[in-house]
Amino acid sequence: MSLRSPLARARGHGAAKDGVGHWWHQRVTSVALVPLALWLAFSIAGLAGASFEATRAWLASPVSAVLAILTLAVVFYHLKLGLDVVIEDYVYGKGANTASLMIAGFVCTLLGAATIFAVLKVSLGG
């Protein structure tokens, strides 16, 4: 006999209260990054040796800017999800583990905000 209420079972949440949410977000961001990462990698390879003006002109175009912002947002969220799993595996102790997860979240958010701001600055001028 299960000690869980029928409502809890229907919701499908585990003890951590978020069920397969983390796993699922990792999959969704992976699928999104297949085209986005290929686009960014080959775009940057195509800019090898390009001038400052040419590189800015590329990033300033609406298509590049929107795709770059999407890529960066998904990349840093995906990085945070991946780091979570590694930290949970290797950082022992409740305090150190929680602190590492928080720091990883702060660093990924900072990098995401800084890089997206850089794209906006280039594309909107200034």
Next chain:
Amino acid sequence: MATIRERPLSPHLQVYRLIFTMVLSGLHRITGLVLGLGSLLLAYWLIALASGPDAFATAQWLFGSWLGRLVILGFTFSLFYHLCNGVRHLWWDTGRGLEIDEARRSGVAVVVVSVGLTLAAWIVGYMMRGGA
């Protein structure tokens, strides 16, 4: 009086003979971490581009040096390997390709495709630079 007895420990990584699929599995996590570090370089490059011509020139000089190119080569391979092996993981998530021989063959495919994509990206890069 109670004596503390040595309890058996669970076998750790080093007791296993390394096999192909196991190395690929470890490489997925390692390349993921490398990409995390590499994202700092991407962030630096974008911020330099947004900062102005001088900052961008410094970044281009750094990335164009032999050490910079070596680091970017590692970064590019890590990206394509993690991407291809990620697709392999997604395929596994559907419950397919989990037999030993299938996993070995998809592993070979991942290595071949990720090396191929790395070469393709670098050929594009060198063509843009006119071979320099």
